[in-house]
Amino acid sequence: MSETPAGASAGAVVETSRLTKVFRDFWRRPKVTAVDELSLRIAPGEIYGLLGPNGSGKSTTIKILLGLLHPTAGEAVVLGRPPRHVAAKRGIGYLPEESHLYPYLSPRETLTFYGRLFGLRAGIIRSRTAELLDMVGLAHAADRPVGEFSKGMMRRVGLAQALINDPRLVILDEPTSGLDPIGCRQIKDLMLVLARRGKTVLLSSHLLADVEDVCDRIGILFNGRLRAQGEVAQLLEKRDRIRFTVPCLSTEQLQTTLALLKQHAGSEPDVDHPSLNLEQFFLRVVREAHRDAGSAGSTAAGGAVPAWLGDREEAVS
Amino acid sequence: MQRMRQFLTLTRLTAVETLRQPICLLLAVACILLTAATPMVVMHKFGEEGKLARDSGLAFHFVCGLLIAGTAAGSSLARELRKGTASAILSKPVTRDALFLAKYAGIACVLLLFSATAALATLMCERVEERFVSTPALTGYVTDWQTGNLLLAAPVAALLLAGLLNYLRRGAFSSSAFVLLALCVAAVFAVSGFFDRTGRFAPFDLRVAWRILPAALLVTMALLVLAALAVALSTRLRPGPTLAGCGVLFMAGLVSDYLFGQHAATSAAAAFLHAALPNWQHFWVTDALSAGGHIPLPYVLRAAGYGVLYAGGVLAFGILSFRGVEVQG
Numbered sequence A: 001m002s003e004t005p006a007g008a009s010a011g012a013v014v015e016t017s018r019l020t021k022v023f024r025d026f027w028r029r030p031k032v033t034a035v036d037e038l039s040l041r042i043a044p045g046e047i048y049g050l051l052g053p054n055g056s057g058k059s060t061t062i063k064i065l066l067g068l069l070h071p072t073a074g075e076a077v078v079l080g081r082p083p084r085h086v087a088a089k090r091g092i093g094y095l096p097e098e099s100h101l102y103p104y105l106s107p108r109e110t111l112t113f114y115g116r117l118f119g120l121r122a123g124i125i126r127s128r129t130a131e132l133l134d135m136v137g138l139a140h141a142a143d144r145p146v147g148e149f150s151k152g153m154m155r156r157v158g159l160a161q162a163l164i165n166d167p168r169l170v171i172l173d174e175p176t177s178g179l180d181p182i183g184c185r186q187i188k189d190l191m192l193v194l195a196r197r198g199k200t201v202l203l204s205s206h207l208l209a210d211v212e213d214v215c216d217r218i219g220i221l222f223n224g225r226l227r228a229q230g231e232v233a234q235l236l237e238k239r240d241r242i243r244f245t246v247p248c249l250s251t252e253q254l255q256t257t258l259a260l261l262k263q264h265a266g267s268e269p270d271v272d273h274p275s276l277n278l279e280q281f282f283l284r285v286v287r288e289a290h291r292d293a294g295s296a297g298s299t300a301a302g303g304a305v306p307a308w309l310g311d312r313e314e315a316v317s
Numbered sequence B: 001m002q003r004m005r006q007f008l009t010l011t012r013l014t015a016v017e018t019l020r021q022p023i024c025l026l027l028a029v030a031c032i033l034l035t036a037a038t039p040m041v042v043m044h045k046f047g048e049e050g051k052l053a054r055d056s057g058l059a060f061h062f063v064c065g066l067l068i069a070g071t072a073a074g075s076s077l078a079r080e081l082r083k084g085t086a087s088a089i090l091s092k093p094v095t096r097d098a099l100f101l102a103k104y105a106g107i108a109c110v111l112l113l114f115s116a117t118a119a120l121a122t123l124m125c126e127r128v129e130e131r132f133v134s135t136p137a138l139t140g141y142v143t144d145w146q147t148g149n150l151l152l153a154a155p156v157a158a159l160l161l162a163g164l165l166n167y168l169r170r171g172a173f174s175s176s177a178f179v180l181l182a183l184c185v186a187a188v189f190a191v192s193g194f195f196d197r198t199g200r201f202a203p204f205d206l207r208v209a210w211r212i213l214p215a216a217l218l219v220t221m222a223l224l225v226l227a228a229l230a231v232a233l234s235t236r237l238r239p240g241p242t243l244a245g246c247g248v249l250f251m252a253g254l255v256s257d258y259l260f261g262q263h264a265a266t267s268a269a270a271a272f273l274h275a276a277l278p279n280w281q282h283f284w285v286t287d288a289l290s291a292g293g294h295i296p297l298p299y300v301l302r303a304a305g306y307g308v309l310y311a312g313g314v315l316a317f318g319i320l321s322f323r324g325v326e327v328q329g
Helices: A058-065 A107-117 A122-135 A151-163 A181-196 A208-214 A232-236 A251-265 A278-293 B002-019 B022-041 B049-083 B085-090 B096-128 B145-169 B173-192 B212-234 B239-254 B268-276 B286-292 B297-323
Strands: A014-024 A030-042 A047-051 A073-078 A092-095 A169-173 A200-205 A217-222 A225-231 B131-134 B139-142
Touching (some): A047 A181, A058 A169, A058 A200, A107 A122, A107 B002, A151 A169, A151 A181, A169 A181, A208 A232, A217 A232, B002 B096, B002 B173, B022 B096, B022 B145, B022 B173, B049 B085, B049 B096, B049 B239, B049 B286, B096 B173, B096 B212, B145 B173, B212 B239, B212 B286, B212 B297
Parallel strands (some): A047 A200, A047 A217, A092 A169, A169 A200
Antiparallel strands (some): A014 A030, A014 A073, A217 A225
């Protein structure tokens, strides 16, 4: 087997060509086409969002990229190698849709276990485990069995294990599922930090706000087929409309401006005050509440992104 | 070197996860308690005192070990494939072959620890069984109550110590108790050597029938073969069907000599089935111990060789099966 399949373009972190996955029934008859001739190319340092309704083939695509499922047809290349190649997986960090963790292990044991699978030295595992648990806000629960955790806490352990190997490619399958709004914001901020530090992020989600906030490019899957793909800003831009944002004007100034705009546009322009979205408002209220209570040590409060995950120290929240 | 470290990490995890399952602890404690209680509660032995204790101890060893092997394999690979922990591991630089073999190795480690504990318990329960003693001070049948009571106390002590560890150091109760059970039974084994049958202090002598050990070794070998079957089945079946499949193979292997062995010379199908099914009769040779008999070493080696080859073949099939599995969990 060749290291790099034919047709794979140099430099792409993830590339698929006419990738198809057909699930079969017990008698080997085709049951459902989960992925249908999917061609993708994700560049280094990019945050790529795979969008689609439930059952559209997002998770199946990710599992093929991780070598967990065999494609029925087509080809996939991850970090320059076929997905089932063990060496390709050295550079991947994966957060599954459900936090698949061993219930009897503590977060510290879980991260140590995954660190050992990557062949990391004991000292490195110890320091990375401490920093990652601090980053996801679980330092206080490092030695409790994961089975006792809430879904959100499990998600945080899952995220920490996905980063233990300082991956080049981070694959996040529904990363904000089960998290409170603060946790969601932290994950989104973390993705932005990781991308700034040169990591490539493949994000699968059906939560449109998550994707819109962080992704450079998106692809929309429906019934396994890629229906739309491109840069978020371009796809969402209304090219036949223009919006001005200016400081508040007096009534007289406003009337003059509107008259001028109406004269040139030929119709009455819409005027309103810009508003926060609900997430921004919620985070502002919670931050104020934290400040008033003087608390910062809860699970929700994450720490700094470890320096070894890139070259600069930045806070998640 | 790194692959070996990875393999050992996966093996250790499987062993720890298995030990932390309460069902494994329950089975191990039940095995020791039943083994310890048998010579003290069964009174009518028709001159077969030693045999009853031996056979019961080995039978508890076999049955409880079989259940541990089946449940451990079912919850290890089968459940992990369905619940997704296998996908989390296989998304790391781990080959499927390594994961499969490590699962088996982890379960085998637990079975070896269990078997060592059960074998010590069987050796002691045979010692506890009443014997005719004729000394200047005493003539008559004497039961070694002291050793029996100490053996009965071993699981209780292990559970209490594990509870204490859990309270003081927040250690996992089930795995601590399992390991402490082995240590407590070993401690009782060593301490009992300082006392004679009547409970009086005496020069160190374990006073056990070491000829039981080859029989316990063969039972252990049978458990390792069964664990290989269970892990191989669990690559394609769910935990319940895996356990059921183990039960079917166990029963079929028990009667394979009768059903297929006698027709093997005349029927190719019978010959195939006789060869393909695990023949448990090779591993259950307690009758050879009756009337002071011994199991010859060449037989033990041949039976162990059969077990190693059979388990190796089953594991090879298991690896091939696991390579083709689509991990959807």
